[in-house]
Amino acid sequence: MATMGFKYSEKRGDLFSSPETDALVHCISSDCAMGKGIAVLFKNKFGGVQELKDQGKKTGEVAVLKRGSRYVYYLITKDRYFHKPTYDTLSSSLVAMKSHCIENKVQSVSMPRIGCGLDGLQWDKVSSLLKDIFSDTDLSITVYTI
Incomplete structure (x- = not known):
């Protein structure tokens, strides 16, 4: 089987208009x-x-x-909603x-600039x-910015 290799792109637009085949990702606290x-x-x-x-x-x-054929990932990057994540907790959640x-053969993922809104992490590091x-x-990741 030929592999596609990792692809990364950033685009302006509405995250929720991404293809329904894409998994979606964002960060939350463990208290949900x-x-x-x-x-x-x-x-x-x-x-x-x-x-x-x-x-x-x-x-x-x-x-x-x-949800349907789509996975929605909730990265648990902090204990409580008022805490701030660290690059380590974000990294662990991403791993x-x-x-x-990989286990579920997800091919493409769409996300906002995770950890960089209210959570205050720096996008270049993320x-x-x-x-x-x-x-x-072989994942394709698309990051949406407004």
Whole structure:
């Protein structure tokens, strides 16, 4: 089987207009509060807050919802909604997501500039993390900016 290799791109546009074949990703706290920022849009669009809580994921892990043929990844990057993530917790969550993507043959993922809105991480560092973590996969990652 020929491999495609890792692809990374950034584009302007609405994350939720990405192809339905793309998995979606964003960051939340382990308390699954989702009361601000893009998390509210995810909560309103996909629901499943109790389903996420029931997975009992801790900081540095990933919770997953399946909606139709699409996976929705919730990177658990901090304990409580008012905390700030670190590059280490984001990195651990991304590694956990990578494993799930490989096991479930996910080919493309769309995400906002994760960790960089209300969470305050620096995009140049986050984008480097993404490229480092996924460089050995055949995943295609598209980052949406408004």
